[in-house]
Amino acid sequence: HKDTARAVDVEALARRLADDLTAGRPHESIRVTIAVMPHVHADPSLMEKLLSCLISNAAEHNPASPREISISHTMSGQPGSVVTGDAYHVISVADNGPGIPDELSEQVWKPFEKGPEAKEQAAGMGLTAAHLVSLNIDGNLWLERNAKGGTTAFLSIPSHVAEEDD
Secondary structure (H helix, E strand, O other): OHHHOEEEEHHHHHHHHHHHHHHOOOOOOEEEEEOOOOEEEEOHHHHHHHHHHHHHHHHHOOOOOOEEEEEEEEEEOOOOOOOOOOOEEEEEEEEOOOOOOHHHOOHHHOOOOOOOOOOOOOOOOHHHHHHHHHHHOOOEEEEEEOOOOOEEEEEEEEOOOOOOOO
16 A cells, blocks of 8 residues: 555544544534644555544443543654654544453454443444554554553554655
């Protein structure tokens, strides 16, 4: 998918996906905050699928009211290595739900596995699909429990100079 990569406005994409999420759930209290975010160099369709999955997952597995989702961005060296500098964009999607129980931390990546807060109609493919899409954009996807509850999904993708499309 490198041949379809171009500058993707992650902030605008996140805002559109958040608007779609809240419009599709008019009777649910969902608050989405989005930090200032950059353009990243990636396949736009894959970035949309990936970010949509992470945002939907943060809302779907969260019984809190209101459901709070925070989307932000940082730059860092390569996760898990000694590489320093701003080699990677790290996009995070945090929620205020119960968090993923430790005993399920590995299962969430497997197809058809669902957490205890999942709706009955959920397919159990969300994080599996997100992980596969992240690999297609040379990304790395991982989850961390938040200190105050909830989970944060982190996506790191290589930083490239994002050139404006002509």
